[in-house]
Amino acid sequence: MARIAVALQADFADWEPALLMAAARYYLGCDVVTASPDGQPVVSMGGLKVTPDIGFAEIDPKRFDALVIPGGYAWEKGEAFDFTELARDFHAKGKVVAGICAAASALAATGILDDVAHTGNSLASHRKYPGYQGAEHYRDQPRAVCDKGVVTAPGSAPDTFAMEVLKALDLWTPDAQAEISAFAAEHR
Structure with missing residues (x-):
């Protein structure tokens, strides 16, 4: 079964990776592993205290099928981890890389969005990163986008973010569809 690394840092947006x-984990039996920069507990924007399983140094694409990065206030505070090396390594090895909200813009800084369709909170938030060259592939839409194993979403789209990550992992089964669709029903 798939093994997913969820990279959490202080002030992460807890609602974004939750679904x-x-x-x-619960419906599909995947191994969901949480990580923090140093393996120490982190507190989300909502006050949820998470004791992670591992530190970021232990996230290796040889051991995981996906790297999931939720957004959060760390970017606005200038305290966010630089995911460039990790994201590029996962992408180069054909693994799923997923970023939502501010993390989608952080992926813009890594260069992996330069040649794939993607979205995020806004094109302007991606353009804050000087190395970003993917504006022609940006889709201004409220739903998540998946292209070539790269999943991006605005912070307001945790439902479609979950859907697209599961699809990218080849886990979009009837059970997964039924469970996720139930949570997204209000948006129809």
Whole structure:
């Protein structure tokens, strides 16, 4: 079964990976592993204190099928981890790389969005990163986008973010669809 690394840091947006994590672990039997920069507990924007399983140094694409990065306030505070090396390594090895909200813009800084369709909170937030060259592939839409194993979403789209990550992992089964679709029903 798929093994998913969820990279959490202080002030992460707890609602953004929650549905994906619950569906993958509980309904699909995936191994969902949480990580923090140093393996120490982190507190989300909502005050949820998480004791991670591992530190970021232990996230290796040889051991995981996906790297999931939720957004959060760390980017606005200038305290966010630089995911460039990790994201590029996962992408180069054909693994799923997923970023939502501010993390989608952080992926813009890595260069992996330069040649894939993608979205995020706004094109302007991606353009804050000087190395970003993917504006022609940006889709201004409220739903997540998946292209070539790269999943991006605005912070307001945790439902479709979960869907697209599961699809990218080849886990979009009838059970997954039924569970996730139930949570997204209000948006129809």
